[in-house]
Amino acid sequence: MPDNTLMAADAASSSVCREFTVLELRRTGPESGSPAHSPVGPDQSHWLLDLDLPAGFPGDAGWTPGQFVMLRPVSWSLELLWARPFSICMLENGILRLFFQVVGRGTRAMSALRPGDRVVAWGPLGQGFALEPETPTLLLAGGIGLAPFIGYARRHPQPETLRLFFGHRPEVAEYPLDLLPQEMPIEASRQTCAEELACFVDDLERRIKEYAARQGLILACGPHPFLRAVQGLAMKHRARTQLSLENRMACGVGACLGCVTETTNQTLPVKVCTQGPVFWAEDVHLGGEA
Amino acid sequence: MNLAVEMAGLRLKNPVLTASGTFGYGVEFAAYGDLTALGGIVVKGLSWEPRKGNPMPRVAETPCGMLNAIGLQNIGVHRFVEEKLPLLPWAEVPVIANLYACDVTDFARLGEYLAEQEGVAALEVNISCPNVQAGGILFGQDPEQAARVTRAVKDRAGTKPVIVKLSPNVTDITTVAKAAADGGADILALINTLSGMAVDVRSRRPRLANVIGGLSGPAIKPVGLRCVYQVSRAVDLPIIGLGGIASAEDVLEYILVGAWAVQIGTANFLRPDMAFRIAADLPGLLDELGVTSWGEFRGALRA
Ligand SMILES: Cc1cc2nc3c(=O)[nH]c(=O)nc-3n(C[C@H](O)[C@H](O)[C@H](O)COP(=O)(O)OP(=O)(O)OC[C@H]3O[C@@H](n4cnc5c(N)ncnc54)[C@H](O)[C@@H]3O)c2cc1C
Ligand SMILES: Cc1cc2nc3c(=O)[nH]c(=O)nc-3n(C[C@H](O)[C@H](O)[C@H](O)COP(=O)(O)O)c2cc1C
Ligand code: FES
Numbered sequence: 001m002p003d004n005t006l007m008a009a010d011a012a013s014s015s016v017c018r019e020f021t022v023l024e025l026r027r028t029g030p031e032s033g034s035p036a037h038s039p040v041g042p043d044q045s046h047w048l049l050d051l052d053l054p055a056g057f058p059g060d061a062g063w064t065p066g067q068f069v070m071l072r073p074v075s076w077s078l079e080l081l082w083a084r085p086f087s088i089c090m091l092e093n094g095i096l097r098l099f100f101q102v103v104g105r106g107t108r109a110m111s112a113l114r115p116g117d118r119v120v121a122w123g124p125l126g127q128g129f130a131l132e133p134e135t136p137t138l139l140l141a142g143g144i145g146l147a148p149f150i151g152y153a154r155r156h157p158q159p160e161t162l163r164l165f166f167g168h169r170p171e172v173a174e175y176p177l178d179l180l181p182q183e184m185p186i187e188a189s190r191q192t193c194a195e196e197l198a199c200f201v202d203d204l205e206r207r208i209k210e211y212a213a214r215q216g217l218i219l220a221c222g223p224h225p226f227l228r229a230v231q232g233l234a235m236k237h238r239a240r241t242q243l244s245l246e247n248r249m250a251c252g253v254g255a256c257l258g259c260v261t262e263t264t265n266q267t268l269p270v271k272v273c274t275q276g277p278v279f280w281a282e283d284v285h286l287g288g289e290a
Numbered sequence: 291m292n293l294a295v296e297m298a299g300l301r302l303k304n305p306v307l308t309a310s311g312t313f314g315y316g317v318e319f320a321a322y323g324d325l326t327a328l329g330g331i332v333v334k335g336l337s338w339e340p341r342k343g344n345p346m347p348r349v350a351e352t353p354c355g356m357l358n359a360i361g362l363q364n365i366g367v368h369r370f371v372e373e374k375l376p377l378l379p380w381a382e383v384p385v386i387a388n389l390y391a392c393d394v395t396d397f398a399r400l401g402e403y404l405a406e407q408e409g410v411a412a413l414e415v416n417i418s419c420p421n422v423q424a425g426g427i428l429f430g431q432d433p434e435q436a437a438r439v440t441r442a443v444k445d446r447a448g449t450k451p452v453i454v455k456l457s458p459n460v461t462d463i464t465t466v467a468k469a470a471a472d473g474g475a476d477i478l479a480l481i482n483t484l485s486g487m488a489v490d491v492r493s494r495r496p497r498l499a500n501v502i503g504g505l506s507g508p509a510i511k512p513v514g515l516r517c518v519y520q521v522s523r524a525v526d527l528p529i530i531g532l533g534g535i536a537s538a539e540d541v542l543e544y545i546l547v548g549a550w551a552v553q554i555g556t557a558n559f560l561r562p563d564m565a566f567r568i569a570a571d572l573p574g575l576l577d578e579l580g581v582t583s584w585g586e587f588r589g590a591l592r593a
Contacts (some may be wrong), residue, residue: 017322072560078354078508078536082559121560122322141585169447250349250356251559253322255314257334258349268342268363274318287346 012060015253017122019074020051022113023095028203029174044101046174047111047142048089051096051119064128065152066221066244066278070100070252073110074118080106085249087148087221088124090179096121099147099176125252126277129219129242133157138163138211140230142203142222148244149221150179159183165207167191167200167226201284205233212239219278220244227286234281241281247272262287291576295329295584296475297528297550298451300384300412305584306541306569309532310335310388310414310455312362313565315374319558323566326382329551333370335390335416338400340366350488350497355507355534356426356556362390367400375409383572384411386453387432392419394442397404401443405450414453415443430457430482431464450497451476453530456517458510459485463517463587471525477555480521481514481529507552507556508534511579515547522548522589536560538571542579548589 018262028046035271052060065088065279072083090097102108113119129152139149139162147168153159159181166188168175177186191197208230220230221244247259252273260269261276262285270276276284307330309385313319316331325331343363350357365373370387378385387404391397397415404410417430417439429435436454444452454470456463458481467478483504488497496502514533522529531549535541536557544552554565561567581587 015321017561080351081354081556082351083561096424112381122562141359195464248347248349250351251312252315253562253563255334255562256358256559257311257343257347257363258358260343260346260348260363268340268365 001116014062015123015125015146016056016058017058017120018054020057020096020119021273022115022117023050023052023121024115025049025111025113027111028176029171044170044174045111046099046101046170048176049098049100049110049113051098051121053091053094053096057096058124058131059094060092063088065131065155066128066148067124067126068148068252068277069098069121069123069125070095070249071110071119071121073113076109079108082250083120083122083252084110085125085252087151087244089147089150090154092154094119096189099144099150101144104105122252125277126273129244129278130217131156132217133161135161136211136214136216137162138207138216138218140218140220140222141166142220142226143168143170145220145222145226145244146175147221149219150176152219153180153184155250157183163187165189165204167204167222201229204229205237207224208233208239209237212237216240218242231281231284231286242278243281243284243286244278245272245276245284245286249273261285291573291582293572295551298305299449300330300451300477302384302551304329304569304572305545305551306553306565306572307332307530307553308558308565309387309553310416311358312555312558315370316385317374318375319562319565322562323486326379327566327569328383329569330386330411331378331386331428332386332388332414332553333374334364335336335362335388336364336367336370336400336404337362337390338367338396340364340369347497347499347533348503350503352486352488352505353509355505355509356559357486357498357503357505358483359498360505361500371404371407375407378409378572380411382411385409386412386414388414388416389443390416390419394438397439398442398446401452402446403448410450412453412477413443413447414455414479415439416455416482418457428457428459430466431460433465436466437469440470440475444474450453453477453479455479455482456521457482458513458517458533462544464520467521467525471527475527477528477530478521478525479532481510481533482516484510484513506533508536510534511540511543515543518544518549519591521546535568536564538568538575541568541572542575542587545584545588546591548591550588
């Protein structure tokens with residue numbers, strides 16, 4: 001990561017800020033399942049949000065999978081101040097689709113959006129994933145970390161070179177796996193207890209080792225502990241691996257310095273929103289924030 | 291109405307500036323609006339050497355506001371002048387450098403170096419660093435120290451206006467304001483963030499690694515208005531008001547209590563075109579209110 005590319009990432013931005021109209025908001029997963037009885041928390045609901053692309057927002061060709069948008073519904077009061085970052089799940093045929101999970105106040109308020117509601121969003125932001133059409137590529141998704149890989153796999157010129165290994169805690173039916181290309185093999189693995197998690201990490205290691213031996217490319221997105229596990233294994237087996245970080249963001253445009261992370265080759269912390277969110281595993285220190 | 295404001299030789303085409311630390315080095319916002327439509331751009335606080343800032347997490351959202359403990363991460367004044375300043379349209383919009391140092395000598399050399407740069411229209415002195423020599427008390431909390439720092443920068447600033455940015459974390463802000471005026475300040479800017487904290491009852495941890503941070507955003511607007519009101523009556527210097535401004539109406543509230551111009555800070559995070567929108571909304575609102583000149587409206591609060 002030489003300095004000049006970092007600067008280019010800061011200055012050369014084709015992103016814009018626009019008001020979008022909500023076309024559809026759809027809950028995924030079994031309607032009947034009461035979220036209150038989920039083994040993993042009070043509300044784990046997952047949603048697909050379709051937004052009508054306004055004039056001037058980059059379309060199908062104007063983004064790279066792994067990039068994200070900042071989104072703030074117009075109706076939000078000043079109580080919820082910041083916009084929230086979401087990976088671009090799909091950007092096709094004039095529709096921007098996001099896939100999100102309710103984890104807090106903002107995402108809960110988003111789950112109450114209705115068709116016709118207006119949201120402000122800016123993007124596409126950040127640096128997306130590497131794309132090497134000929135290289136065997138392993139996608140490692142943890143939970144909601146699936147979102148950017150839907151776009152990645154759909155945009156990939158040779159999805160048959162891809163394989164998705166997907167770890168999740170909520171039921172697999174919560175995730176819109178039907179949006180993924182048919183040609184891509186998918187392995188989903190649910191973890192509801194510590195033993196299952198240990199098995200999952202063993203499985204992860206086996207696959208990372210295999211792709212390292214094949215000179216493959218590994219891309220990972222998911223919660224912090226998951227990324228830390230992937231990073232450790234990738235370093236151990238010298239696997240070419242990229243990680244997409246989910247640091248807390250206030251501005252998304254590189255202005256506030258609230259989202260930074262330490263790297264191995266820069267003296268100052270780097271901004272995850274503009275210089276990431278995707279980093280090579282050996283370049284980045286996954287510090288404190290869980 | 292003519293929106294232009296002139297104060298201490300600083301010419302602004304309108305009174306809407308951006309606040310230091312919330313608008314990066316300006317270039318980050320070029321995609322979201324016409325930088326030259328702003329009254330001015332105040333860039334991220336600059337120190338002599340680059341600074342790494344504080345550990346993460348260093349921002350937290352709070353009701354109608356946010357806390358930050360960025361710790362003045364910045365690329366240092368030399369890289370700013372070489373890499374960022376040339377990218378800014380400084381010939382058309384005043385670029386104001388915000389300076390940060392922890393001793394008087396450092397403040398002086400920063401001021402001197404920045405004042406020599408053609409693209410820098412004015413210096414804004416951030417006096418919220420603890421002065422180690424004075425036992426850790428903030429420069430901005432001790433009138434005598436505030437006057438010393440102001441004098442040190444003013445003496446080296448040549449013809450460039452010196453703006454002193456005041457902290458609200460004091461018992462009587464007018465005392466520090468008067469001290470800065472005595473030190474030779476041309477303009478006062480207020481307010482900087484309010485000291486605050488946020489905690490997470492589940493993890494039993496503070497939400498910031500630094501525990502304490504600076505509160506900003508709409509939550510602090512009443513404090514900012516009060517400070518501008520008090521200082522405008524106590525000190526005969528132009529004032530730039532800030533704190534929680536998120537609309538053209540908020541801008542006029544500040545001008546009504548005595549500000550000459552304002553800065554948009556945290557509201558830039560609500561949407562990156564916020565400052566541009568506020569500047570664009572201003573003429574319509576003035577029309578609606580029947581305001582025909584700043585001179586008539588400024589400080590015209592019926593109290
Ligand atoms: C680049 C990037 C891309 C992202 N893409 C997606 C996406 O496609 N879909 C999606 O659902 N989310 C995504 N996220 C995460 C999303 O931004 C957060 O879930 C959201 O900001 C939470 O807002 P909130 O107001 O609901 O939570 P808050 O009220 O801010 O926080 C509530 C609770 O949720 C926890 N929390 C906050 N963020 C996360 C998180 N990332 N993961 C788990 N818990 C969290 C907090 O620690 C807190 O305990 C992405 C984040 C980044 C940085
Ligand atoms: C993330 C962040 C970084 C800041 N950095 C600086 C800084 O470098 N120098 C400074 O004088 N003020 C800094 N401030 C303070 C703002 O310039 C402003 O005084 C304060 O946020 C109040 O205005 P607001 O409520 O409109 O944000 C910072 C504020 C925030 C939120
Ligand atoms: S979110 Fe503001 S700098 Fe990255």
